[in-house]
Amino acid sequence: MTEPYPEYMMESVRKVEATREERKDKEFDRVSDDEAMEILKEWHPDYRKSDPEFFREIAVGPSKGKTVPTEVANVLEAYPWVDPKSVDLSVIEHDAEVFVIGTGGAGLAAILWANNEGVKMEDIVVSTKLRLGDSNSKMSQGGIQACDGEDDSPLIHWLDVMSGGHWTNDRTLARQLVMNGPSMIKWMELLGAEFDKHDDGGMQELMAGGASRKRIHSCKDYTGLELERVLMDEALSRGMRVLEFCPTVSLLTDDSSNVTGGLVWNLETEEYHVVRAKTTVIATGGFGRLHVAGFPTTNHYGATCDGVVMAYRAGADIVHMQSTQYHPTGAAYPEQIVGLLITEKCRSMGAQLVDAEGEAFIYPLETRDVESAAELRQIREGKGVKTSTGQMGVWLDTPLIDEIRGEGAFEEGLAAIHRLYARFDIDASKYPVLVHPTLHYQNGGIAINADAQAIQPNGEPIGRLFTAGETTGGVHGDNRLMGNSWLELLVYGRRAGISAARLASKTKMPRKSDLKLTHLTRYSEELQKSGVKTERCSPIILPNYLGENTMAPVGYGKETPFDRRLDLFT
């Protein structure tokens, strides 16, 4: 059999193999809170607050003065690329009881629950950036937490959520999260999602990093794909109206700062559509494609922080934005898949993190920030493996999974990962795979209350604006545990849908004169006064990956608002 790695890597692989037997049953010491803090301070990018290359204070807007990653500050300290003077807001194309932005899990849950609450499907207008369902939700692999185990309870789950977030979470939001866990699993079950189950119907549950009970529910390692496609199918079956390839680029507001709809940009015909709405739900997901701190990312192409940018300009506070989740196991080899997620389920099933010398340097299921920092430590201390393209990494010893659980367990439980590596002739059930931390999750975001309303710094809700999912902050505090995000988007997507539907039933359709972009004009003025000198425009909608010596076909690159984002990435 030919070896899957070049010889310089195989040398290290053999060291990993040599220690495997003795590591197999290793009892790891769990790191204490204090030790964790020490590792984080030294090695985690989040703890470099005073380095302007990593962080700076936002110079404008409601959360002015808060420290955020520079990449986030860049999209906030930017001009709206919609020129308020150039848009005709009197031509209204769509009227909505509820206007939902984004079709990941949070958006779809909001749509279905608004419908359950009595809003007709034809009165729900949906804007989504690319194809329906293109989202981080669809990519999630590992699973979803819910406290339905015998030795488990909402109280224990709550403690896990809080501990994972380093006790910085909004306690009420975290409570609502865990209390609704089992009912969301039951809901998905009745919609026909195929969970991994025992023959009697009981859930097969695994441990998440940072958790104290087994409560990860999974659908092989395609959990997000399965849950997302079930939600999509249900929404389409009920007659969902969705504007695909039509990202929202700005909210609309009235004179009392209520949100009255949104302005949508058709990526294909390059024109605006005006959506007038009684209520609006932002469910635009995370920010991986901003490449915070220069890291590769696991996120989908459209994860560009747009929801935060739009809500911020409409007056929303942003919270916990100073903390970013780097996933400890992003692929580091081969080059084509650098950054892609190797699910935590590998470690839940027994894989360990091992350095170039074959040493397992940390308990495999600490919280993600600690795991990532520990890897960066090993690498900087010279115990990493360097590939020919200069990418560093440590080993994830995946063969342990079959050793512990029997031959075939890896392929059965981790089909997506098995397939990912098989495409490059690496059998991950027989050889370890090289990993490096990768930018994974936006821990913070738009501040919300328990009704999923977007709130201002003073705690007052913004009129008629709801939001849910990864674009929001507070539920997870400074760090999210695996599996709690899918739970969050169901619980809070549902909450947003119900809240929006209830408010819509008591609200009149905004008048034409209530559809304005004055909040953008005000924001631009403030930006100008702040002294920030920039030509940046946002939301950026899509990242720019064009080659440096672009050989663009003739006719491309004509000046559209869409092209003005370019300077952000060059």
Place this chain on the structure above:
Amino acid sequence: MPSKDTTTEKNETTGNLVTVYIMGKPYEVPSELTIMKAQEYAGYRLIRGVGCRGGFCGACTTIYRKREDYKLYIDLACQTKVEDGMYLVQIPFVPAEKPQWNLEDLEANSDSIIHFFPEITRCVSCNACTQACPQNLSPMRAIQAIRRNDLKMAADLSFDCVSCGACSVRCPAEITHYHVFQLVRRLVGRYVQKRAEHTAERVKEIEAGEYDADMDILVGLPEEELKELFVRIREGNPLQLPEREVGKHD
């Protein structure tokens, strides 16, 4: 201390260039790129034919031929490396209407499926779908399992389907497999798999308010006490709240 990570997705050239023909036009691109990154390198800003960039969403279906090879290949652009002399085009969309159904009105048998998709009875077992599938699934066997009324088997065989539509564009029977499979899996999830009793039990307990009083106490405890509780439960012990009167938390 580390400085900023430099491994962003900016396409870095490390050596060899190859020529690929994007919709017939030649471009020189680094040989280690995927088809997706190669198109971007060549100057295409992708809107259609891109999504997750990780092999999960099926948006990037691409057909291509290779130099001196008559065969027509279908793959995911984000998961396939370029080769010298590749002629390629992405399929922006596979046309197919998704019928509307209400799971609650259906039964888990092949008649339910055939009602919406009568064309599956026209399958000629040519296996073209299987050869096209970038996920290495066997849509043909899944279709045949449905006809044998073995929905569970069909659901298992199609579970890893990413709805790329590669099978459907090749199928002489004009089946839209991914829509068929979606219905099959939902029926299996809803009616064939047994319900999780323990989940339903816990929902009942929560709805009956059994945890409310304890939760009231817990969320009011100071951080130090919470940390101690957490250390104990993490070791596998049951949770024991400090004795306190309900409603009186500091």
